[in-house]
Amino acid sequence: MIEKDYIAVIQCHIVMERCSGYFCEKAFHERSGLFSDYPADRPLRMIAMTCGACCGLAVHRKLLDLIRYSEKKEGIQRDRIMVHLATCITHDNYHGPVCPHLDYIETIIGEKIQLDFRRGTRISDLSEKRRENGIYQL
C-alpha cells in the first residue's frame, strides 16, 4: 500500500475538451486501476487538473501552487503528494496515442518540482484488450 495524503491527477488538456474526467474520479473513488494501491480506510484527497495544453509546461506552476497552499493551509508536505498522469496521457487509448510530451512533463514533475508520480489512473478492460491485441500500441 502507498501512504500519501494528496493525489494530484494531471489530465490531457485536449482530451478534456470532451471528457469530464468521470472515469478518473470513479477509479479513485473505487480504488481501482492505478489507485488500487492506496488504502480506502483512511482520508485521501484528490484534485484533478489539466496539463494546460501542449507542451504541458503549465503543470509546473499548477503543481507549485498546490504544493504551496496544501502546505500553508493544511501542513501537507511535498512528500505526501503523489501525482498521477492520467491514462489518456500515458497510454495509447481511444482518445489518441501517448502524449508526445510525456518525458518532458515527467521531468518537470520528478526533477524540477521533485514530486513522486505514477503513470495512469483508470484502466479500461476494453482498452487493455486492445493493447494486448496490438490495436493500441502501449
Ligand code: SF4
Ligand atoms: S483517463 Fe479517461 S477519464 Fe481520465 S481524463 Fe483521461 S480520458 Fe478522461
Ligand code: SF4
Ligand atoms: S502536452 Fe500531452 S497531455 Fe498536454 S495537451 Fe498536449 S498531448 Fe495532451
